Amino acid sequence: MEAEVTLRVDGQEHRLPVDTRTTLLDALRDRLGNPSPKKGCDHGQCGACTVLVGGRRVLSCLTLAVATGEDEVTTANGLAEDGELHPVQRAFISNDAFQCGYCTPGQICSAVGVLDEVARGWPSHATQDITEQPELDHDEIAERMSGNLCRCGAYPGIVAAIEEAGRA
Numbered sequence: 001m002e003a004e005v006t007l008r009v010d011g012q013e014h015r016l017p018v019d020t021r022t023t024l025l026d027a028l029r030d031r032l033g034n035p036s037p038k039k040g041c042d043h044g045q046c047g048a049c050t051v052l053v054g055g056r057r058v059l060s061c062l063t064l065a066v067a068t069g070e071d072e073v074t075t076a077n078g079l080a081e082d083g084e085l086h087p088v089q090r091a092f093i094s095n096d097a098f099q100c101g102y103c104t105p106g107q108i109c110s111a112v113g114v115l116d117e118v119a120r121g122w123p124s125h126a127t128q129d130i131t132e133q134p135e136l137d138h139d140e141i142a143e144r145m146s147g148n149l150c151r152c153g154a155y156p157g158i159v160a161a162i163e164e165a166g167r168a
Contacts, residue, residue, distance in 0.1 A: 003066050009034065010078025018065050025049045025060035028075065036075035036105045040149075047148030050106035050113075051075050057113030059147075076105035079112065087168045088112050091161040099152035107148050111162045114144040118166065136166040 007014045009032060016031055025042075028034040028051070037060050040048030044062040051060045054071035079086035088111045091097070098104040118140070123130040126143035134140055141162050142155075150158065 005066050005068075006070075007032070007065065007068060007073060008070070009073045010075055011072075020064070020066050022065045023061055024051070024053075024058075024063040024065045024068060024073065027065035028060060028073070034075055034077065036077040037109075038102055038106060040103070040106075045149075046103070046106075047110060048103045048106040050109045050148060052109055052113060055113075055116060057110050074109070076108045079108065086112065088115070088161070088165045091165040091168070092158070095157045095161040095164060097154055097157035097161040099150075099154050103148065103150050103152075107145070107150065107158055110145060110148045111158070111165065114141065114162060115166055117144065136163060138163075 001020050002017050003020050004015065004017050007027060009028065014032055018027055018031065025037055025039060028037055037051050038048040039061065040046035042061050044059045047059065049060040050057050052074040053068055079089060088108050092104065092108060118134050118136050121133050123134055124140060124143045126139045127134045138159055141159050145158065
């Protein structure tokens with residue numbers, strides 16, 4: 001069954017017919033030509049497809065395109081504003097937080113989501129005292145980023161980048 005959907009992606013609105021079973025990842029990559037989110041495992045286990053929907057991180061391989069509603073979809077491509085990289089993107093560069101780069105867009109979107117969650121005071125499993133603001137330390141970052149895998153092992157740079165962006 002087909003449905004007409006309106007996807008607002010990285011500040012631009014796109015209206016297109018999609019099969020109601022089409023994932024957001026496939027709509028972004030195959031229908032809109034956005035190469036930022038990657039198809040890693042296609043089972044929600046690697047995080048390479050992570051994007052922000054309505055400001056919250058989601059696995060686009062597990063999200064149906066028709067389910068995004070009116071929410072803005074932000075990919076790593078859409079984080080830069082006015083030609084300036086997002087602070088997380090700059091921190092990934094300055095901390096050499098990537099090697100092959102395949103997982104990097106998903107890592108960056110997830111990191112932006114992590115920083116927002118911490119700013120909102122949302123605890124994680126690693127939060128020591130859930131009655132206080134979470135502290136953005138190594139354990140907190142590692143726990144919150146555990147759904148994003150890097151086959152190259154760039155984790156030390158990724159954690160350092162998120163710590164740096166969190167201080168900015």
